[in-house]
Amino acid sequence: MAPGDGGRTMPAMTVLKSWGRDLAFHCVGLVTSIVGFTLWVTGVSVTLSLAITVVGLLAALVFFWLFRWFARIERRRAALVLGEPIAERYRRGQPGAGWFARLRAAAADPATWKDFAWTGICGVLGFTLAVIVLSLWSSVLYLISLPIWYWAPAPSMSLGFTDIDTLGKALACAGVGLLLVPVCGLIVRGLTRLELAAMVPLLRPPRGEELAERVDVLTTTRAGAVDAQAAELQRIERDLHDGAQARLVALAMSLGMAEDKLDSDPAQARELLAEARGEARTALTELRDLARGIHPPILADRGLEAAITSIAARSPLAVSIEADLPSRPPAAVEGAAYFVVTEALANATKHSGAHAVLVRLALRDGLLVVEVADDGSGGADAQGSGLVGLRRRVEALDGTLSVVSPPGGGTTLHAEIPSRR
Amino acid sequence: MRVVIAEDLALLRDGMIRLLRDHGHEVVAAVEDGDALVRAVAGHKPDICVVDVRMPPTFTDEGVKAAVAVRERFPGTAVLIVSQYVEDTYAAELLADGKGGVGYLLKDRIADVREFVDAVERVAGGGTAMDPEVVAQLLTRHRRDDGPLDELTPREREVLELMAEGRSNAAIAGALVVTDGAVEKHISSIFGKLGLTVSDTDHRRVLAVLTYLQG
Numbered sequence: 046m047a048p049g050d051g052g053r054t055m056p057a058m059t060v061l062k063s064w065g066r067d068l069a070f071h072c073v074g075l076v077t078s079i080v081g082f083t084l085w086v087t088g089v090s091v092t093l094s095l096a097i098t099v100v101g102l103l104a105a106l107v108f109f110w111l112f113r114w115f116a117r118i119e120r121r122r123a124a125l126v127l128g129e130p131i132a133e134r135y136r137r138g139q140p141g142a143g144w145f146a147r148l149r150a151a152a153a154d155p156a157t158w159k160d161f162a163w164t165g166i167c168g169v170l171g172f173t174l175a176v177i178v179l180s181l182w183s184s185v186l187y188l189i190s191l192p193i194w195y196w197a198p199a200p201s202m203s204l205g206f207t208d209i210d211t212l213g214k215a216l217a218c219a220g221v222g223l224l225l226v227p228v229c230g231l232i233v234r235g236l237t238r239l240e241l242a243a244m245v246p247l248l249r250p251p252r253g254e255e256l257a258e259r260v261d262v263l264t265t266t267r268a269g270a271v272d273a274q275a276a277e278l279q280r281i282e283r284d285l286h287d288g289a290q291a292r293l294v295a296l297a298m299s300l301g302m303a304e305d306k307l308d309s310d311p312a313q314a315r316e317l318l319a320e321a322r323g324e325a326r327t328a329l330t331e332l333r334d335l336a337r338g339i340h341p342p343i344l345a346d347r348g349l350e351a352a353i354t355s356i357a358a359r360s361p362l363a364v365s366i367e368a369d370l371p372s373r374p375p376a377a378v379e380g381a382a383y384f385v386v387t388e389a390l391a392n393a394t395k396h397s398g399a400h401a402v403l404v405r406l407a408l409r410d411g412l413l414v415v416e417v418a419d420d421g422s423g424g425a426d427a428q429g430s431g432l433v434g435l436r437r438r439v440e441a442l443d444g445t446l447s448v449v450s451p452p453g454g455g456t457t458l459h460a461e462i463p464s465r466r
Numbered sequence: 467m468r469v470v471i472a473e474d475l476a477l478l479r480d481g482m483i484r485l486l487r488d489h490g491h492e493v494v495a496a497v498e499d500g501d502a503l504v505r506a507v508a509g510h511k512p513d514i515c516v517v518d519v520r521m522p523p524t525f526t527d528e529g530v531k532a533a534v535a536v537r538e539r540f541p542g543t544a545v546l547i548v549s550q551y552v553e554d555t556y557a558a559e560l561l562a563d564g565k566g567g568v569g570y571l572l573k574d575r576i577a578d579v580r581e582f583v584d585a586v587e588r589v590a591g592g593g594t595a596m597d598p599e600v601v602a603q604l605l606t607r608h609r610r611d612d613g614p615l616d617e618l619t620p621r622e623r624e625v626l627e628l629m630a631e632g633r634s635n636a637a638i639a640g641a642l643v644v645t646d647g648a649v650e651k652h653i654s655s656i657f658g659k660l661g662l663t664v665s666d667t668d669h670r671r672v673l674a675v676l677t678y679l680q681g
Contacts, residue, residue, distance in 0.1 A: 283525065286520065286550055287475060290550050291475045291477055291478055291550070292477070294478055294550065294573040294574065294576065294577075295477045295478055295481050297574060297576065297577030298478070298481040298482075298485065298576050298577055298579075299481070300577060301485075301576065301577040301578060301579040301582075302481075302484070302485060302488070302579055304579070305488075305579045305580065324477075
């Protein structure tokens with residue numbers, strides 16, 4: 046659950062939830078800090094004592110791995126208060142490298158040493174804070190529950206400076222306890238922030254590497270987008286060359302022959318003219334289809350649902366559409382989603398032998414989710430040129446595309462495209 | 467005249483077959499790709515092949531490659547390339563062997579039925595038929611600065627350009643609004659400047675055009 050999810054509920058609920066999350070964070074922290082402390086002390090002592098031998102190096106590799114494992118758990122623990130785990134990023138080792146090469150790579154990665162640092166710090170700081178937090182909350186809980194203890198057959202109760210010997214005192218303590226709840230909540234909030242302030246910088250990948258990784262992703266997806274665009278242009282050129290352009294040549298040829306025969310054989314000339322008209326009509330249809338394939342006017346005018354309803358109506362398959370689009374995504378996103386659906390429908394018609402197709406469109410958490418599922422024979426090739434082109438188009442918008450197509454089990458295309466402006 | 471047609475689009479292939487048959491030519495084979503063209507030429511020994519540039523399997527320049535192969539293996543076979551676009555590189559490849567009997571036309575020209583049939587007949591007879599587009603593109607290619615073409619007057623160039631398209635003297639005279647006699651004078655001057663001595667008039671004509679197109 047993300048912080049701020051309670052935006053629609055009462056603010057008091059939100060505050061209580063955040064205190065609850067803080068408490069959970071420290072409860073888990075009590076356990077992990079003990080594990081972390083043990084791990085750190087063992088790791089340092091074992092590795093140092095074996096340091097002069099090869100075994101020491103092996104031990105170091107094992108402990109690097111264990112610290113990494115511990116850091117991974119800690120990143121998830123942070124999700125309890127941050128809403129999402131801290132991002133994890135290590136330098137990629139070379140596949141098939143020997144253990145020594147791995148050790149060197151791990152030792153050269155600053156993230157390894159940060160994991161090591163946090164494992165140690167967590168053992169002390171995390172543990173201390175967890176004990177304080179648990180003591181605070183249990184004291185408050187104790188005060189609030191005093192009237193119950195008072196009724197229960199407890200031998201004697203003391204707060205140190207006074208004995209609880211009357212119901213009035215017990216109730217007063219409970220009142221004080223209730224008043225202390227927000228104080229305690231705020232103190233714990235502060236302690237949580239303190240721990241996060243130490244934890245997040247150590248466990249988060251450095252900004253530079255994050256950017257470098259982003260650059261890698263962008264470089265790949267941009268190259269993919271350029272390829273996809275080139276392939277698309279080539280397809281359009283091919284369609285024009287073999288379609289409308291060839292029709293027009295044939296049309297001109299028919300007209301030429303008709304002209305040639307006008308005097309000598311008017312009947313055949315008339316026939317040729319009729320042929321020419323047919324070719325003109327077909328050329329127009331092909332041009333229209335091509336234009337629709339490039340960017341259908343209805344998509345720009347009426348949006349995704351209308352455009353997909355329109356192609357569904359032309360499809361020979363039984364296409365049902367479930368759309369939940371409260372607002373219109375940006376044009377590029379609509380375009381990509383439209384092509385996912387048209388390509389999926391074309392594949393279903395051509396290859397799968399499907400009878401029915403279900404198209405789902407939904408706008409969820411700033412993501413446009415597009416799903417096209419058919420009941421055909423499955424076994425689609427996810428590396429086929431059509432699907433690769435689609436994937437590149439979707440990835441260029443930072444989206445993802447997955448294909449599930451078990452033989453005999455139908456094909457489902459699932460695309461998610463970020464839709465924020 | 468015996469013709470082999472290589473064209474993968476059935477619509478256009480059938481149109482050309484009908485058109486050539488209507489004009490009394492025999493289409494001995496109509497094929498869909500370059501390899502089949504070479505086999506058909508080997509089998510039928512046609513007077514001319516009419517070849518589309520873009521054919522299976524790669525849909526790029528199969529037709530040109532096949533045409534060059536045909537001319538290497540069966541010298542004397544005339545080739546007329548018809549295409550929906552003009553690529554001067556292809557024309558240059560065809561002209562590279564310096565022999566006549568080649569043509570390169572946009573498919574648009576087929577609409578002028580008589581002109582198209584004339585072009586087929588002319589190329590089959592060893593002449594040339596270059597689309598004005600092809601000529602224009604070839605002329606914008608790099609040319610030698612010191613070639614014999616530099617000596618031609620602008621008017622002579624115009625005449626040669628029209629000759630490259632395959633026009634007759636009368637047609638050239640009509641296009642330039644001069645008399646037939648003036649055209650003949652320009653042509654003999656061109657022959658002189660290009661160093662083509664009096665022998666077979668038709669052959670000189672083709673050679674002049676080839677010199678012109680190859681820059």
